[in-house]
Amino acid sequence: MATTNSSPQAAARDPHYKWVALSNTTLGMLAASINGSILLISLPAIFRGIGLKPLEPGNVNILLWSIMGYMVATSVLVVTFGRLGDSLGRARIYNLGFLIFTIAAIALSLMPDNGSFAAWYLITVRILQGIGGAMLMANSTAILTDAFPTEQRGLALGINTIAAIGGSFIGLLIGGLLADIDWRLVFWINVPFGVVGTAWAYWKLKDRAAPRHRPIDWAGNFTFGIGLILILIGITEGIQPYGSHAMAWTSPEVMTLIGVGLALIVAFLVIESRTAFPMFDLALFRIRPFTAGNLASLFAAVGRGGLQFMLIIWLQGIWLPLHGYSFEETPLWAGIFMLPLTLGFLVATPVSGWLSDHHGARPFAVGGMLIGAASFAALMELPPDFNYPVFAFLLFLNGLGSGLFVAPNSTAIMNSVPPAERGQAAGMRATTLNAGQVLSIGIFFSLMIVGLTEQLPASMEAALIAQNVPEAVAHHVASAPAVASLFAAFLGYNPMGELLPPGMLASLPNAAEITGKTFFPHLLAGPFMHGLVFAFSFSMILNLLAAAASWLAGGKYVHEHQVPLHVHGHVPRPAGDAEASIAAR
Structure with a gap:
């Protein structure tokens, strides 16, 4: 071709x-x-x-x-x-x-x-x-x-x-x-x-x-790439069970992976500051809109990435089965019931992008993250078996907040750098989005596993004993890592049929109730909402930090003009002499 x-x-x-x-x-x-x-x-x-x-x-x-x-x-x-x-x-x-x-x-x-x-x-x-x-x-x-x-x-x-x-x-x-x-x-x-x-x-x-x-820049590419790979592998391994521990964050393997990865990232920063043709020009971070915009993007990505996982678990593991949906069909309906989130995002994004061309990024990026923080605070107040119209409105509000933020934030980042550096600037912005999502998985699953581990084993053991399961078997089943129940809810599985020995399950007169649509959701609901408070509180804080970073990014600045633009009488300070020095390279 x-x-x-x-x-x-x-x-x-x-x-x-x-x-x-x-x-x-x-x-x-x-x-x-x-x-x-x-x-x-x-x-x-x-x-x-x-x-x-x-x-x-x-x-x-x-x-x-x-x-x-x-x-x-x-x-x-x-x-x-x-x-x-x-x-x-x-x-x-x-x-x-x-x-x-x-x-x-x-x-x-x-x-x-x-x-x-x-x-x-x-x-x-x-x-x-x-x-x-x-x-x-x-x-x-x-x-x-x-x-x-x-x-x-x-x-x-x-x-x-x-x-x-x-x-x-x-x-x-x-x-x-x-x-x-x-x-x-x-x-x-x-x-x-x-x-x-x-x-x-x-x-x-x-x-x-x-x-x-x-x-x-082979040295820069190697240290950055291998360092980030090791950190992300460490995050992936860290949320898996380790011995008698619910997670593996304290295992020698995970600590080594993350430690060596961080050391390589530090080496990358040293190399980039000394090489004539760096993989990434660290001088770009002297441009305030670029640095603050990427920081805001990272905070928002971590908060937004975990939201999807928590909503999927909430819908597939609790709400949909309680409303008569079989576990096998919950993945399809979870996608359908999450549509308000998508709708809010689609409504806000092009409008905020167009408005930010004329009025600057700050009011929309800051406002979007504040709306997002408010939606997380409200979601934490819902019961496990929520009223769907209220849930849908809060999802729409969350999507609206994200939509108001992302386009102005992207525009501010890309406008702030010299034309010749836009490829690496776009790459750094994409790194904050993608690495933020991977980091989000590790953080949110960890917070949720901590919440489940505190309450789920005792609740599961008591519920199984109440259903005539022998105490020794109930204790053994309840001792299974909480991550198994979490993944079961995430994948739309009812784990009770797999956690209980088949022979034992067949001998129980109320086996159909244990493997039915309501037993596991009722069992999961309390511990899940306990963990959800940890997770969504963290998301709320991240949204507030993203709002603060967006405010620090300043007014509307376009690098080609070499001077700040006036926005409604406000003259933001120039980002400094860094722009001129970078453009001269």
């Missing part, structure tokens, strides 16, 4: 090119973000299709890496691919990413169906697909910033952000719908998107400016 991205002059002369860039990058971000979340809902159907029991102790690692492998790959590589886009051409790296993403989608569609081999095949190919996804995420924002004039960037980035973050919500619904028909459709859905998007990208996308060829 012939590329045309070697003609930046033609792209610069084409007045319609910006809409071509917007439509293609939006398609790419939509495919990448849907792919990141679609497995959250469809994993039960996939595991049933390949004949794997995810709740067996030996399969917990497979379960976690099925969810997190794609996220880890994108988190680690987006900064590197952003810098490569600056050096080799943003459209070139983006197009290659679309091609890799599509080939991996086809490979996933042909996945075998034989147990653990199929599961590790899934994990491996999704990590490869994450490499393509990282290329897309790292360069799409920079391509749009190059293509659109300053007064339209907020709208363009708002539309693109709908795909980037809204796709993660939409993926939950699509995953539920397709998995209910055939689990392989979950993978096939990305194939037509990928084929059309790749062909279109190679045909139409071009770089608006000639790339700046630079030597590759």
Whole structure:
């Protein structure tokens, strides 16, 4: 397929090119973000299709890496691919990413169906697909910033952000719908998107400016990549059971992984401060809107990432079974009942992007995070068996807050850096989003496991004894790691049929009640809400911190102008001389 991205002059002369860039990058971000979340809902159907029991102790690692492998790959590589886009051409790296993403989608569609081999095949190919996804995420924002004039960037980035973050919500619904028909459709859905998007990208996308060829910073890439990989692996391993402990945060393996990872990140910072052509120019952090914007983005991503998991567990493990839905059909309906969250996000994002072009990012980014914090505070006050209209309104409010924040935040970050540095700036922004989501999984699952461990074993033992289960058996079942019950709720399983010995279950006169729709949800409800208070309190604090960081980012600043813009009589202070020094490089 012939590329045309070697003609930046033609792209610069084409007045319609910006809409071509917007439509293609939006398609790419939509495919990448849907792919990141679609497995959250469809994993039960996939595991049933390949004949794997995810709740067996030996399969917990497979379960976690099925969810997190794609996220880890994108988190680690987006900064590197952003810098490569600056050096080799943003459209070139983006197009290659679309091609890799599509080939991996086809490979996933042909996945075998034989147990653990199929599961590790899934994990491996999704990590490869994450490499393509990282290329897309790292360069799409920079391509749009190059293509659109300053007064339209907020709208363009708002539309693109709908795909980037809204796709993660939409993926939950699509995953539920397709998995209910055939689990392989979950993978096939990305194939037509990928084929059309790749062909279109190679045909139409071009770089608006000639790339700046630079030597590759091998030491920086190695220390950053390996360091972040070790930290993210440590987080993944940390939420698994360890000996008699509910989690493995104190295990030598996890402590070593995180310790060595942090040491490599420190080494990365030292290397980047001394090399002539760094992988990431640390001088960008001297630009206040860039630093504060990325900090706000990280806080918001950690808070938002955990929300999806908590809502899925709440709906699938408690509310839907209590309202008559079978455990097998809860993944589909969880996606449907979470639609208000998506709707709020879709309503707010393009509007806030357009308004921020004219009034600056601060009022919308700060206001959005304050609304998000209020919604988390209100969600904590709901009972386990909530009134759905109230729940739906709070989800809509949360989505509205996120939508108000993301586009102005993205625009402020990208406007604040020199044009030649937009690839690495977009890569750093994507790192905060993706690494924040992986970090969120570790934090939220840890908080929830702490809450469950405090209350669930005693409640489960008492409830089983009340159902005539022998005390020794009830104690043994209740001593199972709390993470098993948590994952059961997350996957739409009723664990009671697997935790109790089959012979014992068959001998109980009220076995149907124990394995029915209400026994486990009632058992889980109290401990879950106890853990939810920890988790959502943390989200509320993160939203407030994101609001504070957004306020510190200042008023509207566009780097090309080299001076601050006046916004309603307010003249924000320049970020300093860093902009001029960076632009002069």
